[in-house]
Amino acid sequence: MNRAVSKVIGIGKQQGLLVAFAVLILVFSLTAPGLFLTPKNITLVLRQIAIWGVIACGMTLVIVSGHWDLSVGSLTSLTTVVAITLHDKIGPIPAIIIALLVGLLSGMISGYLVGYQKLNSLIITLGMMGVLQAITLIYTGGKYSRIVEPEETWFSFIGRGFVWQIPFPVILLAAIGVVFTILLTRTVYGRRVRAVGGNPVASKFTGIRESFVVMSAFMLTGLLTGIGGVMLGSRMMAAQNYIGSGYEFQVITGVILGGTSLTGGEGNIFKSIIGIVIIGMLNNWFILMGMQYYYQWAAQWVIILAVVWIDVAGKRARAME
Amino acid sequence: MIKTLKANSIYRTIRKVVITGPIWAVLLGVFIIASVVTPDFLSLRNLTNILLQSSLNGMLAIGMTFLMINGYFDLSVGTAMGFCAVLTIGMQPYGLITAILAALVAGLAIGAINGLFVVKAKINAFVVTLAAFIGLRGLIFIYTGERSIVGQVDGFATFGMSEILGFPTLALLMLVFLVIAEFTLRKTGHGRNTYAIGGNAEAARNAGVPVERTTFINFMLCGLGAAIGGIFIASRMNAATPMLGWPDTNLKIIATVALGGTKLRGGFGSMIHTLGGLLTLAIISNSMDLLNVPSFYNRLSMGLILMLVVYIDAKFKPTAA
Amino acid sequence: MKKGMRNLFLLSVLLFVGMFAFAGGGGETKDDVITIGYAVFNVGIDSYETYHNENFIAECERQGVELIQLDAQGDIARQINQVENLMQKDPDVIVIWPVHGKAIVPVVKKAHDEGFKIVIANSPIDETGFDYITAYAGPDNTQEGRDAAEMMIEAFEKRGITGQKKVVELMGLPGYVTAIERSDGFQEVLAQHPDFTLLATEPTDWNREKATRAMEDLLVKYKDLQGVYVADDNLGIGALNALKEAGRAGEVIMTSACIFGEGYDAMKEGYIQGTCYQYSGLDAINTVKVAVKVAKGEEVDFLSTFESPKVTPDNMDDFKRPEY
Numbered sequence: 001m002n003r004a005v006s007k008v009i010g011i012g013k014q015q016g017l018l019v020a021f022a023v024l025i026l027v028f029s030l031t032a033p034g035l036f037l038t039p040k041n042i043t044l045v046l047r048q049i050a051i052w053g054v055i056a057c058g059m060t061l062v063i064v065s066g067h068w069d070l071s072v073g074s075l076t077s078l079t080t081v082v083a084i085t086l087h088d089k090i091g092p093i094p095a096i097i098i099a100l101l102v103g104l105l106s107g108m109i110s111g112y113l114v115g116y117q118k119l120n121s122l123i124i125t126l127g128m129m130g131v132l133q134a135i136t137l138i139y140t141g142g143k144y145s146r147i148v149e150p151e152e153t154w155f156s157f158i159g160r161g162f163v164w165q166i167p168f169p170v171i172l173l174a175a176i177g178v179v180f181t182i183l184l185t186r187t188v189y190g191r192r193v194r195a196v197g198g199n200p201v202a203s204k205f206t207g208i209r210e211s212f213v214v215m216s217a218f219m220l221t222g223l224l225t226g227i228g229g230v231m232l233g234s235r236m237m238a239a240q241n242y243i244g245s246g247y248e249f250q251v252i253t254g255v256i257l258g259g260t261s262l263t264g265g266e267g268n269i270f271k272s273i274i275g276i277v278i279i280g281m282l283n284n285w286f287i288l289m290g291m292q293y294y295y296q297w298a299a300q301w302v303i304i305l306a307v308v309w310i311d312v313a314g315k316r317a318r319a320m321e
Numbered sequence: 322m323i324k325t326l327k328a329n330s331i332y333r334t335i336r337k338v339v340i341t342g343p344i345w346a347v348l349l350g351v352f353i354i355a356s357v358v359t360p361d362f363l364s365l366r367n368l369t370n371i372l373l374q375s376s377l378n379g380m381l382a383i384g385m386t387f388l389m390i391n392g393y394f395d396l397s398v399g400t401a402m403g404f405c406a407v408l409t410i411g412m413q414p415y416g417l418i419t420a421i422l423a424a425l426v427a428g429l430a431i432g433a434i435n436g437l438f439v440v441k442a443k444i445n446a447f448v449v450t451l452a453a454f455i456g457l458r459g460l461i462f463i464y465t466g467e468r469s470i471v472g473q474v475d476g477f478a479t480f481g482m483s484e485i486l487g488f489p490t491l492a493l494l495m496l497v498f499l500v501i502a503e504f505t506l507r508k509t510g511h512g513r514n515t516y517a518i519g520g521n522a523e524a525a526r527n528a529g530v531p532v533e534r535t536t537f538i539n540f541m542l543c544g545l546g547a548a549i550g551g552i553f554i555a556s557r558m559n560a561a562t563p564m565l566g567w568p569d570t571n572l573k574i575i576a577t578v579a580l581g582g583t584k585l586r587g588g589f590g591s592m593i594h595t596l597g598g599l600l601t602l603a604i605i606s607n608s609m610d611l612l613n614v615p616s617f618y619n620r621l622s623m624g625l626i627l628m629l630v631v632y633i634d635a636k637f638k639p640t641a642a
Numbered sequence: 643m644k645k646g647m648r649n650l651f652l653l654s655v656l657l658f659v660g661m662f663a664f665a666g667g668g669g670e671t672k673d674d675v676i677t678i679g680y681a682v683f684n685v686g687i688d689s690y691e692t693y694h695n696e697n698f699i700a701e702c703e704r705q706g707v708e709l710i711q712l713d714a715q716g717d718i719a720r721q722i723n724q725v726e727n728l729m730q731k732d733p734d735v736i737v738i739w740p741v742h743g744k745a746i747v748p749v750v751k752k753a754h755d756e757g758f759k760i761v762i763a764n765s766p767i768d769e770t771g772f773d774y775i776t777a778y779a780g781p782d783n784t785q786e787g788r789d790a791a792e793m794m795i796e797a798f799e800k801r802g803i804t805g806q807k808k809v810v811e812l813m814g815l816p817g818y819v820t821a822i823e824r825s826d827g828f829q830e831v832l833a834q835h836p837d838f839t840l841l842a843t844e845p846t847d848w849n850r851e852k853a854t855r856a857m858e859d860l861l862v863k864y865k866d867l868q869g870v871y872v873a874d875d876n877l878g879i880g881a882l883n884a885l886k887e888a889g890r891a892g893e894v895i896m897t898s899a900c901i902f903g904e905g906y907d908a909m910k911e912g913y914i915q916g917t918c919y920q921y922s923g924l925d926a927i928n929t930v931k932v933a934v935k936v937a938k939g940e941e942v943d944f945l946s947t948f949e950s951p952k953v954t955p956d957n958m959d960d961f962k963r964p965e966y
Contacts, residue, residue, distance in 0.1 A: 041862050048855055070572070113628070123579055123631045126572050130624030137617040142685050142692035143966065144876075146904065160887070232851065236883070238904075240850055240876075241686050249451065256448045287859035293845055294462030294816075301456020308444050316443070367730050374723045462816065471744050471770065478748040557722055558745035560768075563817035565718065610727040616685055616713030 016314030017259050020307045021274055028281060032288040041284065043167060049280035050169035051076070051228040055251050056258075056272045057180040058221030063252075063260050064184070064267035065217045066197035067114055067121035071106065072225045072251060074132035076244025079103050079229025081136050084239040085145045092155040099233075100226040106132060107222020111215030129248070136241050146238035159235030169231050173273070176224065181269040193217060198265020253304065254279050259311050278307065344581050344597035347630060351601050355608040362611060365487070373489035375603035377553050379596075380495055381574045382581075383502045384546020386595045387539045389578050390506070392519040392587025393439065393446045395540065397453035398547040399570030401431045404457045405551030407464055407561040413473045424555075425548050431457070432544020436537040454571065462563050472559040481556030491553050498549070503592035515539060519587025577602055580630050601630075676937045677708040678930075679733030681724045683741050683765065684716040688848055688876060689902065689966035690922045694764070697926035705934055718742045722749045729753055734937040735776075737929065739763040743819040747771040759936050763929045765820045772944075779932040779946040780925060783820050786899040786918045787827020789952050793916025794869055794897040795835060796954075801895075809869035809895075810860050811843040812853050812877050821848075824873050824899040841867060846877050853880030861888050869895040875905025875917060882913055901953060906963040909955055919961055920950035 029037040055072050062069045079099040086095035110128050114121040150156055161168040184190040192213045233239055257275030260267035282303060286296040355362050381398050388395055405424040412420035431453060438449040472478065483490045506512035514535045517525040526532045555561060575585075581598030583590025605626060609619045685695050695711075702709040710731055714721035718741040726749065728736055736758050740746040743766055750760055750767065754774035764780035798807055811828065814821030825843065832838050841864050844856040853872070860867065861884060870885075872878040878898045885891040897916035898905060908914045928948045935942050953961055 035862060038862075044858055044862065048858070113632075117632065117635070119628075119631050119635050120579070120585055122585060123576060124628055126576055127624040127626075127628035127631070129572075130620050130627070132624075134617050134621035134624060137686040138621070142617070142689075142695070144689040236851055236854070236880075238850065238879070240688065243849065243851055253448070253451060256445065283855075284859055287842075287844070287856070288863050290842060290863065292462075294459045297455050297459030298463060299456075299459070301452045301459065304448065304452040304455075305438060305444070308448050309438075309442055312442065312444055361730055364730070367727075370723070370726050370730065374726070377719060465817075471768065478751075482748060482752050554719055557748060558718065558742075559748050560742070560744035562718055562742045562745050564716075564742070564815075569717075606723075607727060610712050610724055611730065613710050613712070615711075616715060619713075620715070 016311035017257070017271055017274060017307070019314075020310045021278060024278060024281065024303075024307075028285045032285060035288045036285060039165075041288075043165070043170070045280045045284045046170045046173075046277070047167040048284070049276050050167070050173045051231050052247065052251050052254060052279075053173045053273045053276045054176050054228045054231070055221070055225050055247065056254050056276050057176050057269050058217070058224040059251050059255050060258070060260055060267045060269050060272045061180070061184065061193055061217040062121075062221050063255055064197045064265065065193050065214050066265070067214065067217070068125055068252070069110065069218060069221050070122065070125040070248045070252075071110060071128035071132055072221065073244040073247035073249075074129045074136065075103060075106050075222065075225045076229050076232060076247050077239075077241060078106075078132050078136045078139075078244075079226045080233040080236075080243055081140055081145055081229075081239040081241065083230050083233040084147060084237075085140070087147050087153070087155060087233075092153055096230050099230050100223060103222040103224070103226025103229065104219055105222070107219040107225075108215065110222070111218030114218065115211040115214030133242070133245075140239075140241055142241065144238060144240055150237040155234055156237055157234070159231050159233070159237075169235070172227070172231065176227070177269055177273055184267065184269055189213075189216075194265055194267075250279060251276070257304065257307055257311075259315075344594055344601060344630075348597050348601045348604075351604050355604050359608045359611045362608060367607065367611070369484075369487065369489055369492070371600070371603045371607050372492035374607065375599045376489070376491040376495035377550055377557075378574060378577060378603075379599050380498065380546050380550035380553060381570070382546075382577045382595050382599055383495075383499055383592060384543035385574050385578050386581075386583055386590060386592055387502070387506070387515060387546075388543045389575070389583050389585065390519045390587055390590045391515045391536055391539045392522065393536070393540070394450070394575050394585070395432075395435060395543045396447065396450040396571045397431065397435060397457060398543060398550075398574055400454050400457035400461065400565075401428060401544060401547035402551040402554065402570065403561075403563075403565035404431070404461050404464075405548040406555040406558075406565055407461050407470070407551075407563075409552050409555040410472045410559070410561040411464060411470050413477075417474045417477060421552055424552050425545065428544040428546075428548025428551070429541050430544070431547070432541035433537070435544070436540030439540065440533045440537050461565070465561065465563050470561050472555070472561075475559075477556050478559035481553070481559070491556070494553075499592050499596060506591060511535060511538065516588060519589070521588070573602075576627055580627070675706065675708050676735075676934060677710065677731075677733040678702065678735055678737055678933050678937070679728035679731055680709060680711045680737045680763075681721055681728060681739070682711060682713050682763075683721075683739045685713045687716065690874070690876075690900070693964075693966040694922040694926045697923040698930055701927045701930040705930065707930070707934060707937075714741050716741060718745050721746065725749045725753060729756060729758060733758075735759045735761060735933050737761045737763050737933050738767075740765055740767055740819070742817070744768040744770075747774070750774045761929065761933045761936055764925060765818070766823070776936045777932055777942045777944055777946050779929040780948075781920045781950050782947045783823035783899070784827035784830075786920065786950055787824040787829075788831045789827075789918055789950075790824075790871055790897045790899045790916060791828045791831035793952055793954060794871060794895060795831075795838070797895045797897065797915040798869065803868065805837075807838045807869065808841050808864065808867050809838060809871060810841050810864065810867055812846050812856055812870065812872045812881055813843055814846065814848050814873040814877070816845045816847075821845075821873055828871055828899070846873075846880070848874070848876065850876055850880035853877040854883045857881040857884035858887075861885070861890070867894065869897075872896065872898045874898055874900035875902035875908070875914070878902075878914055878917075879904050879908065882908060885913075900950070901961075901964060903964045903966055906958070906961075909953070909958055912955070916952060916954050918950040919953050921964060922966065924948055 079102050082102050083095050083099040110125055113119045113124045196210050196213050254276035255272040257278055258271035405428050408427055409420050409424045412423045435449050435453055438444050439446045514530045517530050518532050577598045578595050579585055581594035583594055712724040714724055721741045747768055747770055750771050751774045760775045762775055762778045766778055813825045846852040870881055872881055875898050882891055885894055892912050896914045899918050900920045901917045905917055932942050932946045
């Protein structure tokens, strides 16, 4: 009996986040019986967070490499707007391609300034956040955009379609998650990203082209944000200028909940996505419980701290063994 | 011979200053450009406006500077300020002094909570303060019940708009606090410890510096700065709105301090630097208003300027302090 | 090094003081052209405001009036600063679209005490500020809320639905006066009809995607909800996305407090049963006209509201589809 208990505790220490995740699901299901843990509701939540999840894959890379990217929210606004406005003008496929390119280009600029010019990523991406939002506003002149004939195009499938009962955005998220997990854990590139974040000095000595590694992390994030923008635009079939506002915080919170170390060098895509799912579940649970939205925010304070505490305590316990 | 000596020393002085505190060169440059380009810039009224308008951010920046030199930053100052502002107004039925005290205590408490989780639980500061940022917003709404509240004490608003010898009272107060803060940094043990920890926490600990206690105090100071800032804004509005401090304030404050030259990794910086950053941003913002720059371009240039100053700052590495 | 630092600091201080010394009074000379100083809430936040802004600028040109416009981008502290900066430019009248009706009062008082005339646009200022302004020019948001409630009650009656009627509300930006007034007006009328139950109110920040998410979750929680009230058609379309997916569009009754072009289309298709015609162009033109009169010192109504009539599927052909 004792050995079983200590084994469970051992697993708990190993996987602090997953334990917290399981606990939350349990609590939510018990308090919102018949509502929370239904296939319909769960698919809903997954679809709601799919965009953040996609971006989180890139953000994990950036944070593992030792940096921040605060521009993803504004970049989402921009790419969504681009995808929607160009859809009617030049067709869905060119519009998607351009939206992705915009994301890639933005990532390249941030990545160049941080990777090659060695500027502080927090402030650079903060500046980019303002610049990108301003470009969005200037581009649209402050107006909404929308696709005039939503029935006439396959574009809405990306955001609204289902494949075997699973929403397409969730499938995209899963696919991207797998690709990036492989990238981070099994490729030389992934090893380099972790080396750069974990120990920048040593990696310099081994001749790794640190600058390129960093820039590429930003570029990938930009690309993923572009994909996110396309997904969002497809879901709404319209775009508002501030639509991505606040995304950077949601994504970073999710990645951190997932245990990615903010000092760099260590990270896990799957766990980042779990972190994002936790946030989505929280939002959903509050409405199901009929609680006023602002109690939600107050409770998030407690829950985030609790989840991370469990995870950190687990890590420390492990380190001491 | 004497002439060249003099010219040489002036040159060297300027060069030293530019290296240690480039923000002052930038500030001077900005001031000159603004005076030339912007109509009505150089009036006494306008210059006092600028001082007044920077007094709010100034209080928050003062608190943040302590923390950043220590090597951390606080993402909750925006909503912490909002919460304290709300308390200052909401508690007025119990007396103005009580209300102000309540706000100050709240600020210290918030700083203490953040500090505890960072120092004791060893959770990453970004997460802790981000959670507080969200949670406090919830508290503000819970307290105000979504409505806004109006102050009862008329004298309070008059105080906020008042002047002493032609100088806005709030601006004078901010400058007084700034001087006290700078004194604390330069001349007290706490200040010296703060620098030491920011520079190299391990070395500081080995040298006997009370790392945990100092960091904890600095978190509280940051909270205090937010509280005083909240009191200021409450007096300007004689009302408290639930939207205060959301969403950009934190990043603006961090940017202000970093712009001034305080390094994000800690160990370097000062209140004077922060003042430089504060005034620079205030002048730019003011000029753009007076120049009637369309708001979208205003935002764009703020972002670009931020990135530019970081670039300049990185290129002039400070000589070993 | 310390010396160099100190020297430059002293130099800067000297310069500052020097500037103060020979800085003059500032201020512009008055000429024949009327100048409006306009502190606006947030131009890019949604199409209504963008369109309003365009019409405002166009009307100013039409009237030969000079316009100085500052955008607070939704930040009240910034708006207070901007009003002070506008005072610096000495316009003939100051127009404010407040970020926050209560918090703007002290600076409005300050401007009033210095002799400026003030017109409030679109979103009302708190009563305590009424003494300091010359006029309010904008829609009556509370009435819109009331109208939307009445239209909802009528729609239920028309369909012959009996029993306890369950509705939900999607409101605008929490803390923002327009959102609060539209919500209050709606709830005020609904409270007079005990056969209606308001199950929940969710905020959306005027954001369509948030409206969709909120509606999705509400549909899960309240499987038997029958009606939804949205603060404007933009949110209405967001809610409609969720309703369509749940297969309940058209079955669930929707009314809104403010019309948008897409909402007009949706009403034609039977998805929206009532909205208010608050035409942003009219709003802007009304405001400019009032402001010009105030600048000239002419008499205006204190509450210069303009009408936002009810629009239902029955009378919608009488109205032009908004461009935004």
